[in-house]
Amino acid sequence: MMGSLSQPEVVEDCFGVLKLYDNGSIHRVSESDIDFEKYNFENDIIGEGCNVKWEDCIFDDIHQLYLRVYRPCNTSKNIFSDKMRILYFIHGGGFCLGSRTWPNCHNYCLRLSSQLQAVVIAPDYRLAPEHRLPAAIEDGLNAVKWLQLQAKLREEGDYCNEGLSTCSRLIEEGVDFSKVFIIGDSSGGNIAHHLAVHLGSGLSELHPVQIRGYVLLGPFFGGLVRTISEAEGPPEPVLDLDSLDRYYSLHVFNI
Numbered sequence: 335m336m337g338s339l340s341q342p343e344v345v346e347d348c349f350g351v352l353k354l355y356d357n358g359s360i361h362r363v364s365e366s367d368i369d370f371e372k373y374n375f376e377n378d379i380i381g382e383g384c385n386v387k388w389e390d391c392i393f394d395d396i397h398q399l400y401l402r403v404y405r406p407c408n409t410s411k412n413i414f415s416d417k418m419r420i421l422y423f424i425h426g427g428g429f430c431l432g433s434r435t436w437p438n439c440h441n442y443c444l445r446l447s448s449q450l451q452a453v454v455i456a457p458d459y460r461l462a463p464e465h466r467l468p469a470a471i472e473d474g475l476n477a478v479k480w481l482q483l484q485a486k487l488r489e490e491g492d493y494c495n496e497g498l499s500t501c502s503r504l505i506e507e508g509v510d511f512s513k514v515f516i517i518g519d520s521s522g523g524n525i526a527h528h529l530a531v532h533l534g535s536g537l538s539e540l541h542p543v544q545i546r547g548y549v550l551l552g553p554f555f556g557g558l559v560r561t562i563s564e565a566e567g568p569p570e571p572v573l574d575l576d577s578l579d580r581y582y583s584l585h586v587f588n589i
Contacts, residue, residue, distance in 0.1 A: 346580060351431055354584075360464060374415040384448040390434075391501030392482035393457065396471065401457035401477055402434045404447035405504040419452045419511035422478065426520025427469055428554060428581030429462045446517075452536055453509050455481065459525070461584035470585075475532065478516070482543045485511040489542050512544040521585075523553025556582035 342355035351368055353361045385407040390400050406418075423446065425432040425439045433437065434456040447454040457477035458468040484505055514536075518526030526548050536545040556578060565577060 341410070346584065348428070348430055348580065348584075354463065357471055363390075365433065365435060366438075376394070384444045386444050386447045387504065387561045388444075388447075389501040389504060391480075393477055397460055397473070399458050399460070399473055399477075400434070401455055401480065401501075402440070402443065403501050404443050404454040404456070406447050406451050416509075417508055419450070419482065419513040419515065420505070421446055421450070421452050421454045421509065422514070422516040423454055423456045424459070424474060424516070424518040424522030424525050425456065426518075426522045426552075426554065427461070429467065429521045429524075429579075429585035430581055431461065432521075434458050453505055466585055468528075470521070471525055471528045474529055477544075478514075478529065478533070478540065478543070480534075481505075481514070482540050485542045511542055512546075514543055514545045515547045515549065516545060517549040517551065518553065519551040520554045521581075523550035524555060526550055527553055528553075554578075556586070 342359060343359040344353050345356050346352075346354040351363055355361070355529040382588050386400055386404050388405055390402050393399060423439070423443050425434060425436070434440065434443075439456060442455050443454045446452065455477070457474065457480075459473035459477075461470070484502060488506070514528055516526045518524065527550060529545075530548045533539060533545060536543055564578075569575075
């Protein structure tokens with residue numbers, strides 16, 4: 335009589351959204367099954383007061399990575415100039431969770447575009463542990479180079495209006511490629527940091543795109559040695575040190 339096969343055991347559990355098993359398998363729940371309200375995320379997409387149109391566009395065919403472009407419908411409120419600035423928003427999630435499609439990210443970008451009267455670009459990136467660093471940083475760079483390609487096509491006049499995707503049309507005219515800002519939240523802030531180190535203002539490597547600034551929102555940096563703020567700071571209600579250590583071990587290569 336054959337013995338029954340033992341069921342794999344969970345060795346890492348990231349809020350029930352991502353689970354790793356002792357046999358090496360990984361399970362991610364679908365976005366539709368995530369209870370965002372449990373983590374104080376807005377589950378409903380805001381609409382009132384945010385007159386913004388948006389579209390998804392693939393920027394990496396090899397890894398099937400998409401970005402989402404937001405553009406305010408009414409640009410008459412733009413008090414800065416006759417052309418709109420461009421803001422990148424890179425989502426957080428400990429390099430293991432998150433997406434441009436999650437309601438917390440989507441709502442944030444709707445507000446940014448509406449209230450700042452700017453074009454907002456929110457890229458996805460490969461997630462750990464399936465793809466450990468530097469995969470996410472490489473994807474962040476490729477997302478910015480997608481914008482460079484759009485700018486070059488328009489600068490050289492080497493594009494056909496009829497052949498443009500809906501997503502590309504959102505940055506077809508009335509945008510200032512010389513005024514680009516990169517915002518990153520948590521792990522997205524880490525990615526923004528590495529982009530700043532690598533690109534700076536991007537004057538040469540990204541021409542004609544020019545990055546004017548980087549905004550790091552609670553950037554996620556980790557290490558094997560506790561910092562003073564980690565060791566002596568007040569405990570966080572959700573992202574405690576155990577959770578941070580878990581994410582760190584999942585996204586860093588060969589620690």
